[in-house]
Amino acid sequence: MAGYIEGRNVSLTFRPPNRAPVRALGGFDIAVEEGEFLSIVGPSGCGKSTFLNVVLGLTKLDSGEVLMHGKPIGGPGSDRAMVFQEFGLLPWRTVQHNIELGLELKKVPAEKRRATAERLVVLVGLAGFEQHYPHELSGGMKQRVGLARALATDPDVLLMDEPFAALDAQTRDLMQAELLRIWREARKTVLFVTHQIDEAIYLSDRVVVMSKRPGRAKKIFAIGLPRPREYEMRVTPQFNDLKLEIWNTLKDEIVA
Amino acid sequence: MAEQAIVRPTFAVRYRKILLGGFAVILFFAAWQAIFLFVPFNPLFISKPSLIAAGLVDLVDSGDLFHDLAVSAVPFFIGLAAAVIVGVPLGIVMGWRPRVGYALDPLMTVFYASPLVALAPLLVIFFGVGVSGKAVIVFVLSVFPFIFNAHAGVRAVDRLLINVVRSLGGGEWDLYRKVIFPSVLPYIVAGSRIAVGRALIAVLVGEFFAASEGIGYAISRFGDIFALDRMFGCILVVMAIAVVLTEGIRWAERAAFPWRAGQ
Ligand SMILES: Nc1ncnc2c1ncn2[C@@H]1O[C@H](COP(=O)(O)OP(=O)(O)O)[C@@H](O)[C@H]1O
Numbered sequence: 001m002a003g004y005i006e007g008r009n010v011s012l013t014f015r016p017p018n019r020a021p022v023r024a025l026g027g028f029d030i031a032v033e034e035g036e037f038l039s040i041v042g043p044s045g046c047g048k049s050t051f052l053n054v055v056l057g058l059t060k061l062d063s064g065e066v067l068m069h070g071k072p073i074g075g076p077g078s079d080r081a082m083v084f085q086e087f088g089l090l091p092w093r094t095v096q097h098n099i100e101l102g103l104e105l106k107k108v109p110a111e112k113r114r115a116t117a118e119r120l121v122v123l124v125g126l127a128g129f130e131q132h133y134p135h136e137l138s139g140g141m142k143q144r145v146g147l148a149r150a151l152a153t154d155p156d157v158l159l160m161d162e163p164f165a166a167l168d169a170q171t172r173d174l175m176q177a178e179l180l181r182i183w184r185e186a187r188k189t190v191l192f193v194t195h196q197i198d199e200a201i202y203l204s205d206r207v208v209v210m211s212k213r214p215g216r217a218k219k220i221f222a223i224g225l226p227r228p229r230e231y232e233m234r235v236t237p238q239f240n241d242l243k244l245e246i247w248n249t250l251k252d253e254i255v256a
Numbered sequence: 257m258a259e260q261a262i263v264r265p266t267f268a269v270r271y272r273k274i275l276l277g278g279f280a281v282i283l284f285f286a287a288w289q290a291i292f293l294f295v296p297f298n299p300l301f302i303s304k305p306s307l308i309a310a311g312l313v314d315l316v317d318s319g320d321l322f323h324d325l326a327v328s329a330v331p332f333f334i335g336l337a338a339a340v341i342v343g344v345p346l347g348i349v350m351g352w353r354p355r356v357g358y359a360l361d362p363l364m365t366v367f368y369a370s371p372l373v374a375l376a377p378l379l380v381i382f383f384g385v386g387v388s389g390k391a392v393i394v395f396v397l398s399v400f401p402f403i404f405n406a407h408a409g410v411r412a413v414d415r416l417l418i419n420v421v422r423s424l425g426g427g428e429w430d431l432y433r434k435v436i437f438p439s440v441l442p443y444i445v446a447g448s449r450i451a452v453g454r455a456l457i458a459v460l461v462g463e464f465f466a467a468s469e470g471i472g473y474a475i476s477r478f479g480d481i482f483a484l485d486r487m488f489g490c491i492l493v494v495m496a497i498a499v500v501l502t503e504g505i506r507w508a509e510r511a512a513f514p515w516r517a518g519q
């Protein structure tokens with residue numbers, strides 16, 4: 001089966017003015033199945049965010065191609081949405097209006113926007129906080145808004161760039177479980193970037209380990225753990241074996 | 257002992273900022289009044305609070321004060337409005353379009369740094385002694401804080417928010433409306449605090465040169481006829497207006513942009 005999202009030999013070099021060019025991606029190959037939860041782990045600076053931005057349509061690649069449904073990605077589209085590490089909420093907007101942003105840009109009438117926001121606020125567990133501003137929310141709550149905003153336009157693909165990295169460990173565990181619940185209900189394809197091996201294994205169907213910059217896919221691991229995932233699975237031998245294997249693949253790429 | 261009593265601050269502690277500030281103001285006027293118990297008082301060169309108060313009552317009573325203020329308010333607000341309408345878009349475009357910024361920044365900096373008030377006589381000759389001449393002086397002096405603050409505001413726009421809007425399908429115009437303008441707004445309001453001060457000076461200067469009414473004209477005429485009590489009275493009124501306007505804007509900033517509180 002052809003990948004739902006397919007990256008073939010994706011290469012990209014940043015050429016910042018007055019600085020040396022940076023080769024971020026050097027022949028990255030990936031095929032993401034429809035409905036799959038796929039994580040990417042890799043050393044920092046290996047081009048993970050860059051690749052997500054290419055899929056999102058914000059960054060143009062130099063060579064190779066990224067296809068969605070077999071068609072090259074030409075720019076942003078409502079079939080994809082990103083959840084950002086630093087949330088990216090508009091501070092002057094309430095929770096509700098942040099969630100409605102994508103719909104507003106698509107000129108969806110106010111009635112429908114409100115209905116969608118109401119449904120999503122409940123889905124992400126923020127009922128009662130519709131009229132709060134981001135500065136009144138905790139980090140976990142902000143990312144719930146970020147997730148709701150991404151879901152609002154009903155994209156086929158959710159791109160998540162270290163979405164829980166800014167959260168404390170307990171909140172992160174909680175958000176992972178919530179994300180799996182939402183993913184089960186919403187049936188999206190998820191492309192999830194993280195630097196946490198545990199998180200990648202716990203959430204994913206497959207985990208791609210990237211090489212150091214310029215980033216390539218070094219190895220792909222199929223996570224055979226049954227679904228729904230339970231917290232206890234993190235302490236099973238199967239989980240720990242995978243963790244060790246992934247770590248061994250990753251550690252040679254990390255330049256401290 | 258498990259609990260500690262929450263100590264309620266006393267009235268004096270809670271309002272010490274206002275109390276101390278107000279006390280210093282009162283002390284200043286009291287000292288001004290009292291100094292003439294020791295120094296000979298010459299009404300041709302100086303006035304004192306008691307006479308100023310009497311002069312002010314007279315000006316209010318006759319309606320002259322309000323008439324002059326109303327006359328000055330017209331060019332003040334027209335000039336400020338024009339400064340906002342021109343300065344804000346110009347500053348935003350300078351900030352968002354690097355080439356426009358590179359082109360205009362040096363020129364604007366030169367203008368801002370130069371004593372534009374010196375152009376006032378020229379502007380009066382070009383635009384007349386009426387409302388238009390004064391409004392132009394107000395505009396020239398107050399447009400730059402709007403330009404520079406809008407410019408600075410755009411440069412401080414969070415790039416992540418730009419990417420958010422782009423990724424959700426927003427175009428250039430959406431960026432302006434949904435991200436750039438709301439981000440810049442607090443900067444514009446902060447700039448307006450500076451602009452208002454400069455606009456007040458502009459009105460006064462405009463009316464010093466050539467005018468037959470207005471609060472600046474009143475100040476200069478009372479000075480000319482050695483009616484120093486009323487001259488100081490008018491100056492105090494202008495000061496009070498300046499304080500009320502700038503503090504009002506400061507208050508509005510806190511009320512309107514709660515997410516910036518503590519920044
Ligand atoms: N806009 C840019 N201009 C120049 N260099 C960039 C830019 N964006 C990213 N880079 C560089 O490209 C490399 C990959 O970045 P990124 O994709 O953000 O890495 P990560 O895998 O940590 O997400 C890094 O070395 C980064 O410094």
Ligand SMILES: [Mg+2]
Nearest residue numbers: 048049050161
């Ligand atoms: Mg990154």
